[in-house]
Amino acid sequence: MTNILLVASEAVPFAKTGGLADVVGSLPSAFDRDNYDVRVIMPKYGSIPKEYTDKMIFITQINVSLGWRNKYCGIFKLEHEGITFYFIDNEFYFSGIQLYSYIHEDIEKFAFFSSAVLSVLPHIDFRPDILHCNDWQTSLIPVMLNVLYKNHIFYNGIKTIMTIHNLKFQGIWGLGETYDATGLPIECFTPDKMEYYNDSNLLKGGLVYANHITTVSTTYMEEIQTPEYGEGLDGLLRARKNDLTGIINGISYTEYNPSSDDLIYAKYNLKDFSSKKADNKVALQRQLGLTEDKNTFLIGVVSRLTDQKGFDLISDLMERFCGQDMQLVVLGTGESKHEDMLRHYAELYPDKVSANILFSNDLAHKIYGASDAFLMPSLFEPCGLSQLISMRYGTVPIVRETGGLKDTVIPFNKYSGEGTGFSFTNYNADELWSIICMAKETYKDQTKWNSIARQGMAKDYSWLEAAKQYADLYKTLL
Numbered sequence: 001m002t003n004i005l006l007v008a009s010e011a012v013p014f015a016k017t018g019g020l021a022d023v024v025g026s027l028p029s030a031f032d033r034d035n036y037d038v039r040v041i042m043p044k045y046g047s048i049p050k051e052y053t054d055k056m057i058f059i060t061q062i063n064v065s066l067g068w069r070n071k072y073c074g075i076f077k078l079e080h081e082g083i084t085f086y087f088i089d090n091e092f093y094f095s096g097i098q099l100y101s102y103i104h105e106d107i108e109k110f111a112f113f114s115s116a117v118l119s120v121l122p123h124i125d126f127r128p129d130i131l132h133c134n135d136w137q138t139s140l141i142p143v144m145l146n147v148l149y150k151n152h153i154f155y156n157g158i159k160t161i162m163t164i165h166n167l168k169f170q171g172i173w174g175l176g177e178t179y180d181a182t183g184l185p186i187e188c189f190t191p192d193k194m195e196y197y198n199d200s201n202l203l204k205g206g207l208v209y210a211n212h213i214t215t216v217s218t219t220y221m222e223e224i225q226t227p228e229y230g231e232g233l234d235g236l237l238r239a240r241k242n243d244l245t246g247i248i249n250g251i252s253y254t255e256y257n258p259s260s261d262d263l264i265y266a267k268y269n270l271k272d273f274s275s276k277k278a279d280n281k282v283a284l285q286r287q288l289g290l291t292e293d294k295n296t297f298l299i300g301v302v303s304r305l306t307d308q309k310g311f312d313l314i315s316d317l318m319e320r321f322c323g324q325d326m327q328l329v330v331l332g333t334g335e336s337k338h339e340d341m342l343r344h345y346a347e348l349y350p351d352k353v354s355a356n357i358l359f360s361n362d363l364a365h366k367i368y369g370a371s372d373a374f375l376m377p378s379l380f381e382p383c384g385l386s387q388l389i390s391m392r393y394g395t396v397p398i399v400r401e402t403g404g405l406k407d408t409v410i411p412f413n414k415y416s417g418e419g420t421g422f423s424f425t426n427y428n429a430d431e432l433w434s435i436i437c438m439a440k441e442t443y444k445d446q447t448k449w450n451s452i453a454r455q456g457m458a459k460d461y462s463w464l465e466a467a468k469q470y471a472d473l474y475k476t477l478l
Contacts, residue, residue: 002474004031004038005128007117009110009137010099011040011085014048017099018304019249019385020134020165023216026252028083030463031471039126041117044076044087046095052078056087060123064116066108067183073116075123086124088116106137107173107202108181114140115183122154130474132161136171139206140182146209147188159477162210164203166382167224167231168308171202178202196232207236212477214245214470216383217404221246229380245473248407249383250463256368256389263362264369264393270457273394274450277370284370288354290327297440298327300371300395302364302386305334305342305357310377310400315341316429317436322349326440329371331356331363368393372449373439377424377432381405387421391456396449397421398439400432408461412442412452420456 010016012025028038044056056076064073074089088094093109100106118141121127133141142160149155173181175189178200189195194205207213215221223229225238237244259269265283268276278294285292303309315338321328322345330342330353342355356363368374374390376399383404387397391409399405401423412419422442424435443449 002036002130002478003126003128004036004130004132004474005117005126006038006040006132006134007138007141008040008042008134009113011042013080014042014052014085015045015099019383022251022385023165023249024134026250026463027467027470029081030250030467033082036471036474037126039084039086039128041086041088041120043094043113044074044089045099046091047097047099048087052080059086062119062123064112064119065183066112066115067180069183071112071116073119075120077124084126086120088113088120090116103171103173104177107171107178110137110171110202111140111178111182114138114144117141118144118149118155127154128158129478130159130161132163132470133206133210134163135165136169136203136206139171139203140184141206142209142211143184143188143194143205147184159211160209161212161214161473161477162206164207164213164215164224164382167203167215167229167233170196170204170231170233172196172199175200201233204233204236207233207240210243212243212245212473213237213240214247214473216247216249217407218246218248219406220380220382220403223380223403245469247466247469247473248404248461249385249388250461250466251385251388251392253392253462256365256392258369258393261365261369263365265366266369268369268394270394270454273453273457274446277372277394280366280370281372284329284366285327287366288329288356289350290329290354291351296325296327297373297443298329298371299373299375299398299436300367300390301328301330301332301375302367303330303332303334303376305330305332305338307335308379309334310379310427310432311335311338311341313377313427313429313432314338314375317433318345318353320433321436322352324440327352327354329354329356329367331358331360331367333357333359368395371395372443373398373422375436376400376405377427378402378405379427384408388461391420391459391461394453394457396439396452396456398435399423400427401425408459410455414442417448417451418455419452420459421452 346355
């Protein structure tokens, strides 16, 4: 039996701000449980719903050393859907409603979390063969394991993997302040380790010390080794390219299943999706006050409203878009300039544009189920889950060829009929507009459009394939 402990700052269904939580909450159950015991450890946030905290079992409490500090650490355990989750308790760090706050607070908070994870291992009756760490919030674990625990017999032979979900976020703060907050020796803060342009960089430390590095798509793995996408760490990543692997994320085929999804208006499968999607479309149009017409080309977007997600391009196209026989439904929150832009066009063209500036899982499912196409013109996209969900629902993705979008969406070939979506290469509004128009023109031929949608629905982007690749990596490491 191989023991894996996934370490992360969030996991569904307990706490979530983004795709990381979906990965950590869903991946463990995809492994062969006869050969792999995969468990998760995360902070016990004050925002975790009471229905879960009431079921948690208290294991013990210990003191965790963090430099000159000595901090209380409670250890809780919960079995959820056959997976064991451990929770690190400290109200000083984790009692707030928000998972993340100001960087100086977060640096100390997750330095404590990293130290606590290593400190609790002898107390949880589970010795991992591999500590699988995720993003900068857990990146001190490979550093501490190699520096502070190298002479402890209990920890000998434990391997570490560092997974990058989004290289843009690195945990950067002042050298002196990080030295004080982490309790690490001064020799860790040198240019070949955690020093970064006269600051400290926690993610860099994890990338230096981890036994292996993964990221969430093959194309993103290649991209982050270039100055354009490397966020200042491309040199380090090139140096470690032989220890770098790209593995595409999956999605939960239980949560996202149009044939059993109670959140959509009408359930459907591969055979009857064409007529049922039309029913879903008209119901969504009615709910959102759009013109009800099953033949109108409806584009959906469920996203953070940021430049990274391509909303500067969308903003440039809105006048052209509103002059066409198309509808746009957007769900999400983000930068105020994009929120205001969407509200503006929704007021000007209420029959064509629906701006839903909020987060709603219910409405998200309805948009996936009702839309004809799903728009993701991202500047960069490490993996992306929305394009995988949209294909599962027979909603054809329109994406930019970057990161996981390039790896998962096969461009439609009008001669062979092959493809699962539409894509464009260069990050500019004219190219995006051209591919939207091409998709709209293709949509007029319903036989052709339904064939593209069915090819997307037939793809398998469940967690099973990702788990198989992680299992192969675990074997290689051990």
